[in-house]
Amino acid sequence: MGESAAVAADTPRPLDDDRRAEHFDVLIVGAGLSGIGAAYHLQTEFPAKNYAILEARNAIGGTWDLFRYPGVRSDSDMYTLGYRFRPWRDAKAIADGPSILEYIRETACEYAIDRKIRYGHRAKLAHWSSAGARWTVEVATSDDRTIRLTCNFLYICSGYYDYAEGYMPGWPGMDRFTGTIVHPQKWPEALDYKDKRVVVIGSGATAVTLVPAMADTARHVVMLQRSPTYILPLPAEDPFAHWLRGKVPARLAYTLVRWKNVLLSTYLYQKSRRRPEAMKQWILGFAKQALGPDYDFRHLSPRYNPWDQRLCLIPDADLFRAIHRGTASIVTDELDTFTETGLRLRSGQELVADIVVTATGLKVLLLGGMKLCIDGAPVNPARTMTYKGMMYSDVPNFAVSLGYTNASWTLKSDLTAEYVCRLLKHMDSHGYSVCTPRKRDPSITEQPAIGLTSGYIRRALDQLPKQGSKRPWRLHQNYALDMLEFRFAPIADGALEFTGVPRVARATS
Ligand SMILES: Cc1cc2nc3c(=O)[nH]c(=O)nc-3n(C[C@H](O)[C@H](O)[C@H](O)COP(=O)(O)OP(=O)(O)OC[C@H]3O[C@@H](n4cnc5c(N)ncnc54)[C@H](O)[C@@H]3O)c2cc1C
Numbered sequence: 001m002g003e004s005a006a007v008a009a010d011t012p013r014p015l016d017d018d019r020r021a022e023h024f025d026v027l028i029v030g031a032g033l034s035g036i037g038a039a040y041h042l043q044t045e046f047p048a049k050n051y052a053i054l055e056a057r058n059a060i061g062g063t064w065d066l067f068r069y070p071g072v073r074s075d076s077d078m079y080t081l082g083y084r085f086r087p088w089r090d091a092k093a094i095a096d097g098p099s100i101l102e103y104i105r106e107t108a109c110e111y112a113i114d115r116k117i118r119y120g121h122r123a124k125l126a127h128w129s130s131a132g133a134r135w136t137v138e139v140a141t142s143d144d145r146t147i148r149l150t151c152n153f154l155y156i157c158s159g160y161y162d163y164a165e166g167y168m169p170g171w172p173g174m175d176r177f178t179g180t181i182v183h184p185q186k187w188p189e190a191l192d193y194k195d196k197r198v199v200v201i202g203s204g205a206t207a208v209t210l211v212p213a214m215a216d217t218a219r220h221v222v223m224l225q226r227s228p229t230y231i232l233p234l235p236a237e238d239p240f241a242h243w244l245r246g247k248v249p250a251r252l253a254y255t256l257v258r259w260k261n262v263l264l265s266t267y268l269y270q271k272s273r274r275r276p277e278a279m280k281q282w283i284l285g286f287a288k289q290a291l292g293p294d295y296d297f298r299h300l301s302p303r304y305n306p307w308d309q310r311l312c313l314i315p316d317a318d319l320f321r322a323i324h325r326g327t328a329s330i331v332t333d334e335l336d337t338f339t340e341t342g343l344r345l346r347s348g349q350e351l352v353a354d355i356v357v358t359a360t361g362l363k364v365l366l367l368g369g370m371k372l373c374i375d376g377a378p379v380n381p382a383r384t385m386t387y388k389g390m391m392y393s394d395v396p397n398f399a400v401s402l403g404y405t406n407a408s409w410t411l412k413s414d415l416t417a418e419y420v421c422r423l424l425k426h427m428d429s430h431g432y433s434v435c436t437p438r439k440r441d442p443s444i445t446e447q448p449a450i451g452l453t454s455g456y457i458r459r460a461l462d463q464l465p466k467q468g469s470k471r472p473w474r475l476h477q478n479y480a481l482d483m484l485e486f487r488f489a490p491i492a493d494g495a496l497e498f499t500g501v502p503r504v505a506r507a508t509s
Contacts, residue, residue, distance in 0.1 A: 026042055064101040073096045128373065133397075135150060136149075198219075208231060227303060283311075372398075402416075415483060
């Protein structure tokens with residue numbers, strides 16, 4: 001923090017001209033899965049608090065509205081990607097994008113959260129005034145106005161990537177290619193790929209989703225990968241959920257399946273860390289079963305250990321089935337150059353293509369591109385440490401919703417929302433107006449915020465806040481441990497500093 005006066009020109013002038021600004025107890029930034037969940041918890045716990053959700057786009061749903069590529073779907077199960085408070089009722093555990101969007105819309109509508117969303121409101125800058133104990137948020141509206149809103153508590157639910165564009169490395173010869181190049185983040189609605197030769201560059205969740213989906217109608221789809229990823233098939237419909245149907249009430253069934261999936265994914269993650277060789281063989285076993293002994297399994301044998309990078313799940317082994325049918329294939333090689341008719345690879349091999357899809361990933365963007373200032377001094381998030389993975393050291397009355405990297409996003413964003421409510425309750429009951437995480441223990445050392453070695457994380461590490469070596473600055477990436485800590489650990493833990501004149505201490509948390 002306290003970098004330079006470089007953003008001074010951007011800094012909103014607080015107080016004087018903000019007295020007329022509309023004021024909220026809480027401002028939520030983002031109307032995606034996290035923002036709608038945050039709003040639910042907030043209005044349920046505090047019916048009297050006023051809040052609004054600022055949404056940059058003119059639509060609800062975030063990720064699940066933005067991505068429109070063929071086959072777009074979740075890559076974790078909906079019993080854990082769904083909210084704890086609203087059961088996922090569809091039979092499909094791995095759900096398609098439109099169904100997830102509908103689930104978010106219905107949730108917002110059922111709890112009248114949709115009325116709190118201000119569409120076309122992009123939060124650009126937030127300035128904390130210690131004198132006023134509030135944030136002033138500068139917002140660009142879709143009709144080209146800039147407005148200011150103030151709030152006591154700022155809650156960022158803006159996801160983790162840049163909505164403007166995806167990551168595109170750029171290759172030689174792209175301009176001479178006579179076919180079509182598309183990025184999954186900007187899928188042309190009218191793109192016709194029937195009977196076309198398609199190459200999908202990439203090996204992550206998006207590539208393994210796109211390849212079988214396009215292979216249904218394309219002439220052939222090649223997945224061109226520089227290096228392999230771990231790919232694990234799982235049933236599209238959860239057999240345990242299927243078995244429970246009709247035997248127990250729907251809400252209980254949801255809780256049971258959710259916990260089964262939490263425990264199973266935690267077990268698989270822990271086993272991957274402790275016995276990587278056994279896990280490698282176990283994962284590969286599914287591919288061997290689906291593809292037969294003649295397949296070249298080097299395409300499915302990564303150089304890293306399971307869960308060094310995110311594992312890709314494929315429902316009902318759809319990718320393997322497309323490969324087995326011969327409508328899709330995997331090529332492991334490096335792209336040398338685009339040609340007029342396709343791609344030339346380092347090995348010299350040529351891939352002829354009518355369409356090339358660059359499934360090369362996302363650009364990580366922190367806080368939805370918002371800048372933060374405290375009393376006129378810009379905050380550099382990379383110099384902060386995350387408190388419980390959801391607040392930044394020395395940044396007052398501020399929380400960020402970020403999901404797990406090794407489990408469903410919503411598990412953590414739900415816990416974060418519950419914790420924010422506990423924190424606000426604690427402040428209300430003690431009459432505090434400000435809470436700020438302070439790292440005072442010198443024995444706590446800095447560590448990278450995220451342990452994954454995936455490209456999009458490596459590219460962004462210098463922007464991200466650090467985590468600490470000990471609780472409450474250390475991330476567990478473990479739902480059961482986080483649940484205990486977020487729900488039951490004392491709020492006043494010595495790391496959170498509370499200020500403001502205490503009115504009467506009416507209760508303890
Ligand atoms: C294709 C794809 C598939 C995925 N599948 C899974 C999965 O299966 N399981 C899983 O756990 N995770 C998955 N993820 C991660 C996914 O992003 C999360 O699961 C979840 O949707 C994130 O929700 P969110 O609300 O936090 O963020 P988002 O969905 O990104 O929503 C953020 C919202 O904030 C708005 N916003 C951003 N900046 C601003 C600003 N400055 N001002 C105002 N509004 C702003 C955006 O417009 C958007 O509406 C997937 C991601 C992608 C891209």
